[in-house]
Amino acid sequence: MTDLHYDVRGTGPVLLVLPGGAGHPMGLDAMTDVLCDRFTVVTCDPLGLAHGRLGEPVGDQRVEDWSDGADRVLDEVLPEGEGAYVLGTSSGAIAGLDLLVRHPERLRHVVAHEPPCVGVLPDGAQQQAAFREVYDVYRAAGPRAAGARLGAVLTGAETVAESSESQPLSREQELGSPMALFLAHVLRPFTAYVPDLTALTGSSARLTLAAGVDSRAQLLHRTAQFLSRHTGSSFVEFPGxxxxxxxxxxDFAGLLAETLVPVGDSPAPWTT
Structure with a gap:
């Protein structure tokens, strides 16, 4: 069983944060700074990349392993008889959906921001194939070229400008780059994951799908809206x-707090 890596800040009900990418919590501090006045913010780092494990061997990741790890974190931080709020972004949002499917009794409310579980869409097989192509580009030409292709997949761009500087990374270089680890070991298995819509429908009162205002008409905005409609869950647009x-x-933190616990409300007594 792998070690758990997470950080705890603030006071109040537990808010579990599941980062995107390869799970490195980089770039989240400014948001959690705002949330710490209202929540005990528990930020997961499933691969321990921010906790001394960057550079160590990593294999292909499983959604279920990330959500099981999140459940084990809750075992350590959640007061007895209470439930947790959850924010998952991108690949972390997929882990959040899986956590809600398999451990709904632990959770008050999950906000899943732009989960790339595109297999639920009517053209899901085509979109999953596009993400596999991103992986192939990464292996052939490195992260710069793969990043450009990934951007095209997400935005729907028809052409991609190839960089003459693109080249594959050595294994040592790959292990030292969170973005490379995401492309190598997270992108394919996570975009292949298809959530259980029936189970999510049963937990719809505890689920909000979210997407960025600037993502309108893009793939993951469409995915979040589809999941919302087909599970009866709320849908909220976030800044950016x-x-x-x-x-x-x-602004993201403010809207998240309002979505989880509207101003003037207090967390309701926890019941399963």
Whole structure:
């Protein structure tokens, strides 16, 4: 069983934060700074990349392992008889959905921001194939070229400008780069994951799908809206785009807090 890596800040009900990418919590501090006055913010780092494990061997990741790790973190931080709020972004949002499917009794409310579980869409197989192509580009030409292709997939751009500087990374270089680890070991298995819509429908009162205002008409905005409609869950637009949590941290945090616990309300007594 792997070690758990997470940070705890603030006071109040537990808010579990599941970062995107390869799970490195970089860029989240400005948002959590705002939230610490209202929540005990528990930020997961599933691969320990910010806790001394960057550079150590990493294999292909499983959504279930990330959500099981999050559940084990809750075992350590959640007071007896209480439930947690959850924010998951991107790949972390997929882990949050899986956590809600398999451990709904632990959770008050999950906000899943732009989860790339595109297999639920009518053209899901095509979109999953596009993400596999991003991986192939990464292996052939490195992270710069793969990042450009990934951007095209997310925005719907038809052409991608190839960089003459693109080249594959050595294994040592890959292990030292969170972005490279995401492209190598997270992108394919996470975008292949298809959540259980029936289970999510049963937990719809505890789920909000979210997407960035700047992501309108893009793939992951469409995915979040589809999940919302087909599970009966709420849908909220947040500031910025796919990385709005880093682009507009204060506004993002304010809307997140209002979504989880509206102003003037207090967390209701926890019941399962």
């Amino acid at each position: 785009g796919h990385v709005g949590v880093a682009e507009h941290p204060a």
